[in-house]
Amino acid sequence: MLQLVRWGLLALLIACWVVHPAFAAPLEGHWTFDQIGDTSATDSSGNTRDAALQNSAAMVAGGQLGGALSLSNASTDHARVTGYTGVAGNAERTISAWIRPADANPTARGVISWGTNSTGERYTVRLDNGNSGRLRAEFSGGARHDNVATPDLWDGNWHHIAVSMPTGANRNGHDLYIDGALVASNNSGNNVTINTNTDSDVLIGARTLAANTAELPFNGLIDDTAIFSQELTAGEIGGLYNLAVETELQYNAGQANELLTIHEDGMGSVEIDGLLWEFADGLNTGVGVVAGQDGEFALQLDPSGSGVVSSLAVVPEPASIAIWSLLGMGLVGFGYYRRRLRR
Numbered sequence: 001m002l003q004l005v006r007w008g009l010l011a012l013l014i015a016c017w018v019v020h021p022a023f024a025a026p027l028e029g030h031w032t033f034d035q036i037g038d039t040s041a042t043d044s045s046g047n048t049r050d051a052a053l054q055n056s057a058a059m060v061a062g063g064q065l066g067g068a069l070s071l072s073n074a075s076t077d078h079a080r081v082t083g084y085t086g087v088a089g090n091a092e093r094t095i096s097a098w099i100r101p102a103d104a105n106p107t108a109r110g111v112i113s114w115g116t117n118s119t120g121e122r123y124t125v126r127l128d129n130g131n132s133g134r135l136r137a138e139f140s141g142g143a144r145h146d147n148v149a150t151p152d153l154w155d156g157n158w159h160h161i162a163v164s165m166p167t168g169a170n171r172n173g174h175d176l177y178i179d180g181a182l183v184a185s186n187n188s189g190n191n192v193t194i195n196t197n198t199d200s201d202v203l204i205g206a207r208t209l210a211a212n213t214a215e216l217p218f219n220g221l222i223d224d225t226a227i228f229s230q231e232l233t234a235g236e237i238g239g240l241y242n243l244a245v246e247t248e249l250q251y252n253a254g255q256a257n258e259l260l261t262i263h264e265d266g267m268g269s270v271e272i273d274g275l276l277w278e279f280a281d282g283l284n285t286g287v288g289v290v291a292g293q294d295g296e297f298a299l300q301l302d303p304s305g306s307g308v309v310s311s312l313a314v315v316p317e318p319a320s321i322a323i324w325s326l327l328g329m330g331l332v333g334f335g336y337y338r339r340r341l342r343r
């Protein structure tokens with residue numbers, strides 16, 4: 001009996017080691033907008049930064065991944081993350097979102113914004129106005145950073161957008177990505193030091209003017225929006241995009257972040273929808289590219305060849321092992337009891 005208890009405990013320890021959760025992730029907030037019909041968008045980051053839908057904003061079916069936030073610029077619709085004022089000062093950060101503008105009229109449209117209208121103190125990711133659907137990051141005081149060519153974000157399709165900033169960056173230190181590819185880096189021109197203030201809650205679907213005042217509302221659908229307190233690499237942003245568009249995976253930013261965390265830790269594993277993901281080295285599939293099929297995928301995240309791989313191996317949950325162990329112990333104990341009765 002004692003031997004069996006030991007084996008049960010050993011099985012539990014092994015299971016906990018195999019599927020141990022990754023270390024703390026750098027997700028500040030993550031809104032899937034999958035709560036169709038609700039008036040509050042749940043923050044999936046674990047930080048309980050839910051977003052309250054304003055005016056006629058609604059969560060509807062038909063997003064890039066499940067539901068999406070539907071907004072009209074006629075009524076300054078947006079979602080407000082009450083009590084959360086975003087990444088402040090000059091701290092590193094990355095914004096990731098999926099957008100699908102409703103039409104192509106040249107109206108300025110905020111995707112996500114915090115801070116207020118003083119030079120270098122506002123932090124806004126938006127569409128440019130009148131410039132063929134460019135992506136723009138802007139910081140008030142005439143400082144902005146655009147992609148200057150294709151792709152056109154007003155083509156009627158879903159597009160992934162991302163903006164990354166290292167610690168201590170000025171305007172020129174930003175990288176802009178569309179559909180996982182770098183489209184603008186180190187623009188020259190009107191430069192400012194980034195010093196994002198904490199005067200306003202984070203708004204999704206509009207630009208902040210003064211504290212908690214929305215302007216330049218978005219018109220169309222926004223989905224799977226995330227703020228990271230880390231400057232993600234080109235490989236990681238490529239991974240965010242490719243994990244979402246791979247039809248067998250369709251991972252949101254939170255699920256993708258679990259893989260990024262394993263990679264950064266250089267160890268561990270995570271199970272997502274029946275696939276076991278682990279750290280891997282020696283990959284040559286292309287940085288940010290998801291390659292494979294039938295559940296066996298490789299995602300290279302670094303030029304050195306490191307990344308993550310998945311397998312179909314079924315790993316029992318610790319709870320299942322514990323139940324089976326207890327059941328096994330129970331059966332043995334019952335057999336022991338019956339043998340005693342026979343004596």
Ligand SMILES: [Ca+2]
Nearest residue numbers: 032065066067
């Ligand atoms: Ca969604």
